[in-house]
Structures are given as structure tokens and as C-alpha cells.
Amino acid sequence: xxxxxxxxxxxxxxxxxxxxxxxxxxxxxxxxxxxxxxxxxxxxxxxxxxxxxxxxxxxxxxxxxxxxxxxxxxxxxxxxxxxxxxxxxxxxxxxxxxxxxxxxxxxxxxxxxxxxxxxxxxxxxxxxxxxxxxxxxxxxxxxxxxxxxxxxxxxxxxxxxxxxxxxxxxxxxxxxxxxxxxxxxxxxxxxxxxxxxxxxxxxxxxxxxxxxxxxxxxxxxxxxxxxxxxxxxxxxxxxxxxxxxxxxxxxxxxxxxxxxxxxxxxxxxxxxxxxxxxxxxxxxxxxxxxxxxxxxxxxxxxxxxxxxxxxxxxxxxxxxxxxxxxxxxxxxxxxxxxxxxxxxxxxxxxxxxxxxxxxxxxxxxxxxxxxxxxxxxxxxxxxxxxxxxxxxxxxxxxxxxxxxxxxxxxxxxxxxxxxxxxxxxxxxxxxxxxxxxxxxxxxxxxxxxxxxxxxxxxxxxxxxxxxxxxxxxxxxxxxxxxxxxxxxxxxxxxxxxxxxxxxxxxxxxxxxxxxxxxxxxxxxxxxxxxxxxxxxxxxxxxxxxxxxxxx
Numbered sequence: 116x117x118x119x120x121x122x123x124x125x126x127x128x129x130x131x132x133x134x135x136x137x138x139x140x141x142x143x144x145x146x147x148x149x150x151x152x153x154x155x156x157x158x159x160x161x162x163x164x165x166x167x168x169x170x171x172x173x174x175x176x177x178x179x180x181x182x183x184x185x186x187x188x189x190x191x192x193x194x195x196x197x198x199x200x201x202x203x204x205x206x207x208x209x210x211x212x213x214x215x216x217x218x219x220x221x222x223x224x225x226x227x228x229x230x231x232x233x234x235x236x237x238x239x240x241x242x243x244x245x246x247x248x249x250x251x252x253x254x255x256x257x258x259x260x261x262x263x264x265x266x267x268x269x270x271x272x273x274x275x276x277x278x279x280x281x282x283x284x285x286x287x288x289x290x291x292x293x294x295x296x297x298x299x300x301x302x303x304x305x306x307x308x309x310x311x312x313x314x315x316x317x318x319x320x321x322x323x324x325x326x327x328x329x330x331x332x333x334x335x336x337x338x339x340x341x342x343x344x345x346x347x348x349x350x351x352x353x354x355x356x357x358x359x360x361x362x363x364x365x366x367x368x369x370x371x372x373x374x375x376x377x378x379x380x381x382x383x384x385x386x387x388x389x390x391x392x393x394x395x396x397x398x399x400x401x402x403x404x405x406x407x408x409x410x411x412x413x414x415x416x417x418x419x420x421x422x423x424x425x426x427x428x429x430x431x432x433x434x435x436x437x438x439x440x441x442x443x444x445x446x447x448x449x450x451x452x453x454x455x456x457x458x459x460x461x462x463x464x465x466x467x468x469x470x471x472x473x474x475x476x477x478x479x480x481x482x483x484x485x486x487x488x489x490x491x492x493x494x495x496x497x498x499x500x501x502x503x504x505x506x507x508x509x510x511x512x513x514x515x516x517x518x519x520x521x522x523x524x525x526x527x528x529x530x531x532x533x534x535x536x537x538x539x540x541x542x543x544x545x546x547x548x549x550x551x552x553x554x555x556x557x558x559x560x561x562x563x564x565x566x567x568x569x570x571x572x573x574x575x576x577x578x579x580x581x582x583x584x585x586x587x588x589x590x591x592x593x594x595x596x597x598x599x600x601x602x603x604x605x606x607x608x609x610x611x612x613x614x615x616x617x618x619x620x621x622x623x624x625x626x627x628x629x630x631x632x633x634x635x636x637x638x639x640x641x642x643x644x645x646x647x648x649x650x651x652x653x654x655x656x657x658x659x660x661x662x663x664x665x666x
Contacts (some may be wrong), residue, residue: 116299118386124386127655131663133311134249134355141446142272144161146592147440153571159299159336159338160260162347166601166619167290167292167518167525167526167528168294168527168528169197169294169295169296169587170195170197170208170210171199171207171210171296171297171323172199172499172508173196173197173198174196174197175194175195175196175200176194176451176521176522176523176524177192177193177194177198177522178192178193178195178520179191179192179193179250179332180192180193180216180251181271182251182252182271182273182275182277183273183275183652184274184277184278186573187278189218189219189251189277189278189593190218190586191216191217191218191219191251191277192216192234193214193216193251193521194213194214194215194217195212195213195214195517195521195522195523195540196212196214196215196523196549197211197212197213197292198210198211198212198213198294198317198321198324199320199444200313200320202316203314206297206314207296207297207302207551208295208296208299208301208313208392209294209295209296209313209318210292210293210296210302211284211285211286211288211293211313212240212285212286212291212292212293212567213284213285213321214250214283214284214521215247215281215282215283215284215321215325216250216277216282216283216501217253217281217325217349218277218281219429221281222326223325223326223327224326224329225326225329225330226329226330226331227330228274228279228330228331228333228359228638228642229278229280229281229282229283229322229331230244230280230281230283230329230332230333230334230335230362231283231285231318231321231326231332231333231334232244232248232282232283232284232285232335232336232360232536233285233286233287233314233334233335233343233663234282234287234336234337234338234339234340234341235291235336235337235338235339235340235342235343235367236289236338236339236532236533236534236550237287237305237310237339237343237533237541238258238289238305238329238532238533238541239286239287239290239339239479239531239533239541240286240287240290240291240293240340240478240529240530240531240532240536240581241284241285241286241287241291241323242291242510243280243509243619244335244337245339246269246286246509246512246513246516247509247619247621247622248259248621248627249272249274249275249277249621249631249634250275250278250281250284251271251272251275251277251284252269252272252516252520253271253272253274253275254266254267254269254270254508254509254512255268255270255624256354256505256582256621256622256623256624257624258616258622258623258624258625259481259483259484259501259503260624261503262507262508263451263661264507265511267508267511267512269512269515269516273628274555274627274628275631276634276635276638278635279616279634279635279638279639280411280638281330282416283316283593285318286612287303287304287310287311287314287316288301288305288313288533289304289530289533289536289539290306290530290531290532290533291300291388291529291530292523292525292527292529294527295339298482298539301533301537301538301539302538302540302542304542304565305533305538305539305541305542306541306542306543306544307342307346307541307542307543307544307545307560308346308495308542308544308545308546309542310343311343311347311350312332312348312350313347313571315350315443316571317356318347318351318356319351319354319356320524322356325658331359331360331641331645332356332358332359332640333350333358333359333360333361333362333638333641334347334360334361334362334663335362335364336362336363337359337364337365337608337619338361338364338367338586338587339367340364340368341363341364341365341366341367341368341587342367342368342370342558342560343368343560344361344363344560344564344631345368345561345562345563345564346558346560346563346628347562348574349548349563349566349567351568352567352579354570357571357573357574358567358571358574359573359574359575359641359642359644359645360576360577360637360638360641361564361573361575361576361577362576362577362579362580362634363576363577363592364579364597364620365578365580365581365584365587365618365619365620366563366573366578366580366587366591366594367563367586367591367598367622368560368592369557369560369561369588369591369594369598370543370556370557370558370561371555371557371558371559371578372591373557374590378421378424378425378459379591380591380595381420381458381459381460381592382416382420382421382424382496382590383588383590383594384460384462384585384588384590385412385415385416385442385445385446385584385590385591386409386412386413386416386588386590386657387444387482387582387583387584387588387589387590388412388446388447388465389408389409389411389412389445390405390408390409390447390458391465391469391477391482391483391491391583391585392408392445392446392447392448393405393408393481394468394482394583395447395469395470395477396469396579397447397469398444398445398447398573399443399444399447400444404650405582405615408445408549409460409582411445411612412445412446412659413590415442415445417436419438419441419459420438420441420442423435423438423458424458424498426580426594428542428662430458435454435458436450438458439453439454439458440455442458443469446460447469447484447627448460448465448467448468448469452468453619456600461556462479462492462585463494463495463612464495465477465494466478466479466482466495466496466585467488467493467494467495470485470506473485473486473489474487474488474491475494475543476488476496476497476500476583477496478499478500478501478502478504478584478585478617479496479498479499479502479585479586479618480499480501480502480584480586480617480618480619481501481581481583481584481585481616481618481619481622482583482584482592483501483516483583483617484500484584484616485500485577486498486499486500486503486615487516501617501618503617505622506596510531513529513659514554517529520627542558543556543558544556544558545558545560547559547560547562547563548562548563548566549562549566558641559595561595561596561598561599562599564576564596564599565599565600565601568601568608569601569602569606569610570575570597572605572608572650573608573611573644573645573650574608575608575609575635575637575640575641575644576596576608576609576610577610577612577633578596578609578610578611578612579612579614579619579620579630579633580592580611580612580613580614580618581613581614581615581616581618582613582614582615583615583616583617583618584616584617584618584620585617586618587618591613591665596609610637612630612633614626614629626643
């Protein structure tokens, strides 16, 4: 064989080998792709198998505790668990997380009071009230300072209400560990009436499950939770559960006045501005105490200020100058700034302007707290100093407590707000009770609460307010509750208390103590009133002295 032929044969053999090799390699590539797809399928199956979902079957984690109240040692049972909410056909629609504290020895059928607590948002879980107010345990807080990082001072709470009532802390659906079940959509629970409905069902379920139908029953709501309480009190009564009392802490029951173009919001804020300016020593002629500063601002707000704002752009320059001067004396801002704002100072502007000369801002939840922005010339604070000061401690303490002390086990994340998840849209429409109201696009559930109080002459309502709460100003609460149109004989069932504190009044240890004293007496009155054949008429707390009620 010639060299040329041999070369040609060799070339053909190499080409054949290369083709064979290429052909042999192709199935390996296909097998690699198939292996990748198999791996992805297995990973998907593992992820779905490990998906933490809310339980349909109700869960309970029980533990024991003890707390000393007024020299008495009280043993209690704590239950962290879930309530399964069902529709009228019995289909499970939601799982609501709760923590209950029951005095040892309490049995089904007891006449011992029970209180249902919840925060607001809307969309907030109830770890704020749970960790900071009247549970048998509490995060120890200072006043008003940034809470130091861990380790936190958490333990038995001598100001607990356990000596007066058992307690159940409830998380709204979509928040905390509470979730929709099955094919239920978030929008079935995200709305004024939808939210009240699921809370009513959960409370009815708990009362039935624990045998508490014969117990005196109370609601305790904070912030948006007070708006919930208005319609919830009416809904529960409409479903056969008459309440003994409703506690409103830092109320926002009427969203109507927050619409642009309405002046009521500026009237509502003026006494809170006055209290804040008094606290920070920004008044040119400060009165001796905050209650007096507030009383002066109330009188001005319902008199000259309301009349001036009602004139709008037709107000005369002379009257505008006079009102600006009076406002300056009351809230600590310059007359020039007040006139530039057309006598209408927004909250954010007040927070930024009051201490601008010190390069400080003031808090929204509690205006005693101060913060520092990188830009002291800005229009509004870049953060809320009062929220920054306490949030980390409350969140960390709850996570540690619910897992290691209460022993509740779940792989689900604890949502700090229902707004964190997809599907968040709140339905603000509300159908108020009675004829002539119809649907409200900006709800005012003080109307619902008034209807419940008219129908139940034993229902007592206690409004707790912080002077330095800039999120839900107390003068707005007075206005809303003052327009429930109660008969004079029923007005005695409505009481007010005020504290040198902010939105979460319990953060102030002195305020927490006084709140406990006030609540203890009020609970006794409300329970005693229900045992009387004659509906209560006299007010349970003073409503006429400065600092003790609306003037």
C-alpha cells in the first residue's frame, strides 16, 4: 500500500473514530440534561414537602407560670395555639394564632372575666400589647430612652391584669402566625368589615371551646384595634354575645377627617402639639403642668381656631395674624411659619420644625422621643425616633419567649405585618349599623360602638389616651366618642383617662402603673354593674377636671 493510500485510510479511520466519539458523547449530554431536570423536580418536591403551612387542626402548647401582684402569688396556665375559623357551612377558612393566660383553678362555666386583646395596623400582630402591657410577663422599658440591645430585661409583670381577668392575645389574619386556610383569599379578611367578622368568629370559637359563655367579657384594642372594637362590639352583640366592657387605647375610630381638604384634622392635633411643646420647653409662657397646657389648647381649638379655619381663604389679614400669634403661644412655632402654612400645620412639619434649632426631630408614636436627621433643613423626619427606640427589643423578646418559654413550634415565619405578603389591599368600605348611614368609604366605627351602647345599657367604655401620642391624637378621640349621640342617661358609661405617655402608653413605667390602677377599679365597676337590676348611670371616672376628661 502506497504512502498516499495509507494516509487516506488513516484519515478516514480518524474521521470515523471522531464521528463515533461524537455520537457516543451525545447521549451523555442528553442524560445530563435529564439528570438536571430530575434534580430540579426532586428539589421542587422537597421544597413542597417542607413548605410550612398553617394547621387546620387547632394547636396548643401549654406551659405554667407564676407572677406576684399586690403581694399575692398567682399561678397561671399559658396556652399558645391556633383557633380554626369556619364559614357558615363549616369549611375551615382561617387559622388565628393566640396566646391565652388563665388563672389556675379556673374551670369552664366560671364567672371570672375574660378579655380579648389585639393591636391594629391594620395588619399588625399583637406582640406589642402582649410584650409590653398587661400580660403576666413584660419587657421592662425605660422612659423615654432607646432600649439597649440584647440581653433584654424581660420577666414577671407586677402590673398584670391577671388578678382581674383572664387574657387572650389575638393576631390578625395574615399577621404573626395567623393565615388563611385552603383556597380562602387574603381579601376575604383584609377589610374593615371582613376583619371584624373573622375576629368575631375567632372570639366565639374561643369562648365555646373554653366554656366561657358565662364569663364577663371585655375587648381591649389599641390604635386601629379601636376601630375594630367599634364594629366588633356591635357584631358580637348582634350574634348573641353581649359585652361588659370595651377598652380603647390610643384610638383611631374615624378615618373620615383624614381626607385632604378637611380642617378637623388640624383641630384634632392642636392639643397634642401643645402638650409636646410644653414637654420640650418650647412655650414662651408655659403653664405649670401639661394638663393645663392641653386645656388651654382645647378651648382655643373649639373656639377661635375652629372659627378661623371655617373661613378658609376669606379670613381677614388681621384675624389671620391674631390666630397665628395665639397658636404660637400654644404650640411653640413662630407666627411666620404658622401663617406660611395657612394656619394648618401638618404633623410631619411640626415634627421637623419644633426642634429645628436643636437639629432634632420628634417622634410620631411618642413625641417625647427625639431623633437626628442628616439634613436639618428637610420638610419631614426621615424616621420615627419613638419607633426606632423600642421595636428591636419588642420583636426580639417575643421571638425568644414564644419559642423557648411558651414552647410553640412552627416553621412558619412570624410576620411583623400582613403587608409583608402578596395580596395586601385593605377594603376601607364599612357598612355602619342603623338606617340612614349606608356604606362608608372612610369608616367611623364610633357609630357602631354607640349603637352597641344604646342596645346594651350595661356596656361600659373606657378610653385611655397618651398626651404625647401623635399617631392618634386624643382630641380626635374625644371628638369621635363625643358624637356617638348617647342619651344623657347613657353618657355615664363612657369614661376617659390621660397619661404622660405616647401611643404605646405602657412603655412609660409610671403610666403603666396608673393605667393598672385605673383599669382595676373600672373592671370592678363593670362586673358589679352587670349584677345590678338597674343599668349604671353615674360615670365611673371623672370627666370634668382638666387632664381627667374632655373639657
